[in-house]
Amino acid sequence: IRHLLSGADLDADTATQILDTAAEMATVAGREVKKLPALRGRTVVNLFYEDSTRTRISFEAAAKRLSADVINFSAKGSSVTKGESLKDTALTLQAMGADAVVVRHPASGAPHRLAHWVDGSVVNAGDGTHEHPTQALLDAYTMRSRLGRLAGLSVAVVGDVLHSRVARSNVLLLSTLGAKVTLVGPPTLIPVDIAAALAPGTGVSYDLDSVLPGSDVVMMLRVQRERMNDSYFPSAREYSRRYGLDGPRMRRLPEHAIVMHPGPMNRGMEITPEVADSPRSTIVEQVANGVSVRMAVLYLLLGGNNR
Numbered sequence: 001i002r003h004l005l006s007g008a009d010l011d012a013d014t015a016t017q018i019l020d021t022a023a024e025m026a027t028v029a030g031r032e033v034k035k036l037p038a039l040r041g042r043t044v045v046n047l048f049y050e051d052s053t054r055t056r057i058s059f060e061a062a063a064k065r066l067s068a069d070v071i072n073f074s075a076k077g078s079s080v081t082k083g084e085s086l087k088d089t090a091l092t093l094q095a096m097g098a099d100a101v102v103v104r105h106p107a108s109g110a111p112h113r114l115a116h117w118v119d120g121s122v123v124n125a126g127d128g129t130h131e132h133p134t135q136a137l138l139d140a141y142t143m144r145s146r147l148g149r150l151a152g153l154s155v156a157v158v159g160d161v162l163h164s165r166v167a168r169s170n171v172l173l174l175s176t177l178g179a180k181v182t183l184v185g186p187p188t189l190i191p192v193d194i195a196a197a198l199a200p201g202t203g204v205s206y207d208l209d210s211v212l213p214g215s216d217v218v219m220m221l222r223v224q225r226e227r228m229n230d231s232y233f234p235s236a237r238e239y240s241r242r243y244g245l246d247g248p249r250m251r252r253l254p255e256h257a258i259v260m261h262p263g264p265m266n267r268g269m270e271i272t273p274e275v276a277d278s279p280r281s282t283i284v285e286q287v288a289n290g291v292s293v294r295m296a297v298l299y300l301l302l303g304g305n306n307r
């Protein structure tokens with residue numbers, strides 16, 4: 001593949017190749033010499049129009065561990081504030097020799113447009129409420145490394161599905177890899193047609209307590225208050241009471257089940273500190289796995305035999 005824009009860009013073989021490559025990359029992180037020469041002479045641009053901690057830093061770490069040159073661009077403090085368009089910004093970066101552009105943008109679809117304008121590879125690092133495919137890959141990697149497989153897993157994705165690019169990409173990728181996804185949350189935050197539109201077999205439930213005992217994985221989503229008005233979200237207390245994961249609810253899960261969250265978390269809203277910091281939580285592991293998975297993505301886009 002040339003670009004990674006959507007979870008739907010990946011068939012099962014390609015997704016598995018990325019996860020397997022990430023497992024090899026993870027061994028590099030444990031070595032004394034952490035760098036590989038694979039992308040020496042290549043330039044990766046991190047083009048961030050929206051805030052990020054995990055994604056931006058892990059793409060930077062991933063590119064550097066592969067010996068690529070990294071240019072970090074943040075819209076704040078750039079000529080974007082003077083009105084420069086995404087296209088002109090992209091062409092400027094291309095003129096500086098970008099082989100790959102990793103883009104986060106508040107507008108859904110921005111990475112797709114960018115892919116028409118630049119010669120290099122485009123990686124979607126989160127676009128609006130649309131998709132975040134490398135998050136889905138690192139989540140799948142974490143599930144596979146903790147539970148040994150993806151096919152046949154029951155994964156509950158819980159909370160603000162409506163605004164979640166993480167949920168969309170996870171439904172697409174996990175379905176491709178044979179997991180069964182159930183979307184759980186209040187009806188106002190799960191659009192009626194979303195499950196059917198994303199992938200056949202994806203279920204919907206409005207009752208978290210009934211879903212937990214049959215789940216191998218529960219993935220809590222951040223409540224994105226900045227993207228909603230109060231008609232979606234009448235009361236934080238009511239939301240936590242019905243859809244927050246606390247200690248007693250976590251104990252309804254099977255013993256082997258894991259708890260995930262892409263971060264950043266609203267501690268006390270969708271997840272309590274007791275759960276977030278428990279041995280079942282993979283939240284910190286997800287961040288560490290993100291570096292290996294993004295190394296694998298950059299390696300396969302830029303260093304593989306498609307160039």
Ligand code: CP
Nearest residue numbers: 052053054055262263
């Ligand atoms: N999970 C995630 O995308 O986090 P950031 O917004 O910090 O990158």
